[in-house]
Amino acid sequence: MSALEGGCACGAVRYRLKSGPMFVNCCHCQDCQRQLGSAFVINAVIETDRIEVLSGELAVTTLPTDSGRPHDVYRCTACGTTIWSDYGRRKVMSFLRATTLDDRAVLSPDAHIFTRSKLPWVILPPDVPAFEVFYDLPNQWPPESLARLQTLMGG
Ligand SMILES: [Zn+2]
Numbered sequence: 001m002s003a004l005e006g007g008c009a010c011g012a013v014r015y016r017l018k019s020g021p022m023f024v025n026c027c028h029c030q031d032c033q034r035q036l037g038s039a040f041v042i043n044a045v046i047e048t049d050r051i052e053v054l055s056g057e058l059a060v061t062t063l064p065t066d067s068g069r070p071h072d073v074y075r076c077t078a079c080g081t082t083i084w085s086d087y088g089r090r091k092v093m094s095f096l097r098a099t100t101l102d103d104r105a106v107l108s109p110d111a112h113i114f115t116r117s118k119l120p121w122v123i124l125p126p127d128v129p130a131f132e133v134f135y136d137l138p139n140q141w142p143p144e145s146l147a148r149l150q151t152l153m154g155g
């Protein structure tokens with residue numbers, strides 16, 4: 001795996017991941033579509049303390065969601081590029097926008113979620129699990145990622 005480094009559009013924010021993510025979700029929900037102005041988002045789920053910000057400043061914006069849970073996005077203060085977000089104020093677990101990595105192809109989705117609102121012209125690969133809404137973590141996440149999650153959640 002090449003170095004997991006990335007940044008924002010203007011180059012002020014640069015970051016490095018201290019390890020690979022626990023899991024990579026490709027989300028086709030309406031919140032993501034609306035907030036990104038795109039068909040889907042690729043989120044690398046990782047412990048927040050494994051995102052090392054090398055330069056630049058981030059500001060937090062709280063976005064409303066259909067579920068009502070707060071969605072805090074972290075953006076470059078200079079150009080506004082979203083680098084990561086967290087849901088429901090669970091600050092320890094971040095959803096890093098995987099296509100802000102310098103190597104956009106280094107992480108590919110482990111699962112497609114919220115396919116019920118997938119745009120009709122998006123064709124999913126047959127070999128990646130896809131879910132109408134979400135999945136049960138123990139059925140999809142590898143054991144080592146579940147162990148990391150358990151450590152993160154303090155249990
Ligand atoms: Zn920037």
Ligand SMILES: [Zn+2]
Binds near residue numbers: 028029030031033114
């Ligand atoms: Zn989504």
